[in-house]
Amino acid sequence: DVKVTQSSRYLVKRTGEKVFLECVQDMDHENMFWYRQDPGLGLRLIYFSYDVKMKEKGDIPEGYSVSREKKERFSLILESASTNQTSMYLCATQGHYEQYFGPGTRLTVT
Amino acid sequence: AQTVTQSQPEMSVQEAETVTLSCTYDTSENNYYLFWYKQPPSRQMILVIRQEAYKQQNATENRFSVNFQKAAKSFSLKISDSQLGDTAMYFCAFMKRHGSSNTGKLIFGQGTTLQVKP
Numbered sequence: 001d002v003k004v005t006q007s008s009r010y011l012v013k014r015t016g017e018k019v020f021l022e023c024v025q026d027m028d029h030e031n032m033f034w035y036r037q038d039p040g041l042g043l044r045l046i047y048f049s050y051d052v053k054m055k056e057k058g059d060i061p062e063g064y065s066v067s068r069e070k071k072e073r074f075s076l077i078l079e080s081a082s083t084n085q086t087s088m089y090l091c092a093t094q095g096h097y098e099q100y101f102g103p104g105t106r107l108t109v110t
Numbered sequence: 111a112q113t114v115t116q117s118q119p120e121m122s123v124q125e126a127e128t129v130t131l132s133c134t135y136d137t138s139e140n141n142y143y144l145f146w147y148k149q150p151p152s153r154q155m156i157l158v159i160r161q162e163a164y165k166q167q168n169a170t171e172n173r174f175s176v177n178f179q180k181a182a183k184s185f186s187l188k189i190s191d192s193q194l195g196d197t198a199m200y201f202c203a204f205m206k207r208h209g210s211s212n213t214g215k216l217i218f219g220q221g222t223t224l225q226v227k228p
Contacts, residue, residue, distance in 0.1 A: 040119070
């Protein structure tokens with residue numbers, strides 16, 4: 001069975017903190033993605049990776065970076081968290097057609 | 111750039127009835143995929159149905175079917191015999207296709223929250 005896990009379901013951080021969101025997949029997929037989900041805006045792509053150590057900016061990369069040291073793990077980094085980064089963050093991997101999503105991390109920055 | 115628009119933020123339907131969710135998109139591409147994803151409350155997003163743009167036949171998956179109008183750039187989802195478990199947020203999404211592969215980059219609509227009432 002396909003499995004994408006994210007390190008936390010809920011996270012509360014202070015403004016200015018460095019935040020790490022972890023995503024792990026067990027499907028040996030090459031492509032992995034980070035989205036943020038906001039009411040009325042749907043899902044927007046932050047970054048994606050098509051191989052280990054390879055990454056590409058999505059539509060809203062500002063304020064974020066990513067790391068992919070191993071094929072199964074893709075991390076999203078908020079260098080200095082701000083209140084406008086309060087959101088739901090979803091990780092996904094790419095099969096042949098379909099994307100498989102993790103459960104999401106609801107991040108609150110205070 | 112591609113855009114996807116879902117103009118119905120919220121909808122409701124009685125159990126066992128049929129409901130249609132609307133989606134329009136804008137693209138200059140000729141080769142692409144369209145998807146409907148379902149996100150139940152507090153649960154993971156899953157794929158409901160996929161349509162390949164080069165196929166004229168509308169995709170169906172059990173109680174779920176689409177009405178794909180390529181010229182009109184319209185891609186609606188019909189849910190027949192609605193069940194309580196269909197309560198969820200539904201997202202329409204677009205993916206560009208390159209040759210025999212695909213880009214993997216999905217463009218999502220804003221989402222439609224569907225409530226199925228007993």
